[in-house]
Amino acid sequence: MNERQLSRAGEGLQDVQEVDVAILGAGAAGLMCALEAGRRGRRVLVLDHADKPGKKILISGGGRCNFTNLHATAANFLSQNPHFAKSALARFTPADIIALVEKHGIPYHEKTLGQLFCDRSAKEIVQMLERECAEAGVRLALETRIAKATRDGEAFRIETSSGILRADSVVVATGGLSIPKMGATGLGYEIARHFGLRIVEPRPGLVPLVLHPDDRDQWCDLAGLSAEVVAATAQPRTPAFREKALITHRGLSGPAILQISSYWQAGQPLSFDLAPGADVLAPLLAPNARRDPPAFAQALRSIFPTRLAERWLALHPPSDWTNPSLAAAERQLHDWTLTPAGTEGYAKAEVTCGGVDTADLDARTLQSRAVPGLFFIGEVVDVTGWLGGYNFQWAWASGFAAGQVA
Incomplete structure (x- = not known):
């Protein structure tokens, strides 16, 4: 120049x-x-x-x-x-x-x-x-x-x-x-x-989400852990995003969360497929397979970091170890709903x-x-x-x- x-x-x-x-x-x-x-x-x-x-x-x-x-x-x-x-x-x-x-x-x-x-x-x-x-x-x-x-x-x-x-x-x-x-x-x-x-x-838009205090107490001590998810809103004709979600000290971030945040409306729930494309609990349904918390946790570790797998099991244990209960636990992994409290605002928004x-x-x-x-x-x-x-x-x-x- x-x-x-x-x-x-x-x-x-x-x-x-x-x-x-x-x-x-x-x-x-x-x-x-x-x-x-x-x-x-x-x-x-x-x-x-x-x-x-x-x-x-x-x-x-x-x-x-x-x-x-x-x-x-x-x-x-x-x-x-x-x-x-x-x-x-x-x-x-x-x-x-x-x-x-x-x-x-x-x-x-x-x-x-x-x-x-x-x-x-x-x-x-x-x-x-x-x-x-x-x-x-x-x-x-x-x-x-x-x-x-x-x-x-x-x-x-x-x-x-x-x-x-x-x-x-x-x-x-x-x-x-x-x-x-x-x-x-x-x-x-x-x-x-x-x-x-x-x-x-x-x-x-493209902004991290903040959780309600009760949800924050359950998850945010795991800040820094991430997993691949499919994030979607409850609104019809809006896209879903398959990317990483990240736990933060106040809520959720990562590419999947930033993407879905632009479509999210205050007060509405978000749904998450926490194991896209996977049949996580299939090993527990095999003949003569163990059906107990350690086996459940081991199956979860195929999709989650260890601490996140342990937390999920602690918060969402199957009611028993029958086939119907394991099927319900599998469905929950693919359709977990959570309602954010809000966003981190313009200070953290990319757009x-x-x-x-x-x-x-x-x-x-x-x-x-x-x-x-x-x-x-x-x-x-x-x-x-x-x-x-x-x-x-x-x-x-x-x-x-x-x-x-x-």
Whole structure:
């Protein structure tokens, strides 16, 4: 970036009082939108209150950035309109972000279930976006707080801590409410409401669950133990997730729990298949087999760590050792229900479910149907992906879609 540095906060907004496109938020969606709009010859300014771009990218994937998922389709997203994401996802696919990553020589690998991670550091993804933006002539104003955005004749007026900005188009890429220590705010929702767009009530997504005190007393001293499960809600037509569940000091976490948390509704039970694909107690039903607590515990250890097997037996002993009782014990292993007390909230949530109502946006461009020139992209929209690179793919795709027309 020696020849074409991105303009940064030290230059303030005095150099750029009027622009074609103002993008609010220098995350994955905002930067992708910026580079695409810049490539079209648009004068683009990206504003962010943070001191560096892509801060959420930098902490993602344990610092290695799970930048996409090979299998991303609209079916991997939660929204009041399950079809809304199809258009953007079809026009900027995992193959497109992979091509950009490979163009910059960033090594990557598939970890599991189509999840692609950088081999080295998430910093390389941020640097890639910065280089692309610089080459497209994009300007970046960091440490710049946005007070409000209003209509100013045919243009928009944005009041910031560095001065007043006029823009033909405004793209809101401010993210959601998750991880407030990273600076998350409700600014995007405030702007949407000001312009008359509806908001699907935000809530934490991909978030650990908290148990009621009685359940916590029974399980949480086993914090750190995990097992593969299938987690599901009681709601019809919602997906089930087969991955690891982890006991924590306050409840449950791990991939299966984070996944199902986005679909869970307060007060409803969750169901768990604790032994997916296994007939755990079959050894006890063999001719001349032992039928007693040690044999039961040994069978459980085929699916659980020893301490977890012992706890399950202590809390769920069969009423006797007859075939019907063992069959009932087997069924319970495959359909255990538990009602969480709540979630760990936005502080531990990876994403925010809900957001700007997709009914008020054009699916192809992400532009407001009622306010020409106003766009919403990324996490601020009511489109929430599964764990495993899907939310980054939505950021790239929605940013690309808006960048083609903003």
